[in-house]
Amino acid sequence: MSFWSDVWNIIWLFFWSFAFIAYLFALFAVIGDLFRDHKLNGWWKALWIIFLIFLPFLTVLIYLIARGQGMAERQARAAQQVQQQTESYIKTVAGASAADEIAKAKALLDAGTITAEEFATLKARALAHQTA
Numbered sequence: 001m002s003f004w005s006d007v008w009n010i011i012w013l014f015f016w017s018f019a020f021i022a023y024l025f026a027l028f029a030v031i032g033d034l035f036r037d038h039k040l041n042g043w044w045k046a047l048w049i050i051f052l053i054f055l056p057f058l059t060v061l062i063y064l065i066a067r068g069q070g071m072a073e074r075q076a077r078a079a080q081q082v083q084q085q086t087e088s089y090i091k092t093v094a095g096a097s098a099a100d101e102i103a104k105a106k107a108l109l110d111a112g113t114i115t116a117e118e119f120a121t122l123k124a125r126a127l128a129h130q131t132a
Contacts, residue, residue: 101126
């Protein structure tokens with residue numbers, strides 16, 4: 001009898017630990033979303049925080065039900081902005097500008113290393129990369 005009692009105590013411990021950690025994730029997601037939402041008035045943010053302090057579990061559930069759709073949209077928009085900023089940074093760091101590439105191709109043309117047709121191809125490719 002004592003063995004099974006210990007097993008069930010361990011199972012309950014795991015269950016409540018999981019529930020508590022899941023609740024903490026939801027709580028921090030709600031707090032992060034509150035401060036990410038620029039359309040929500042500061043007084044409403046303060047009111048949500050007060051309710052999170054005094055009725056934390058109920059407030060998190062109500063917030064997720066009432067504002068869950070907007071929460072997902074704000075998170076997707078933030079992820080899209082991060083992606084765009086990353087791509088912009090990579091473009092500025094990764095390659096030379098179109099003018100630099102054309103100047104290098106012109107130097108090769110002047111040196112006689114490439115033909116006029118090859119220069120035109122390189123110039124068109126550099127200009128195409130600039131607009132992309």
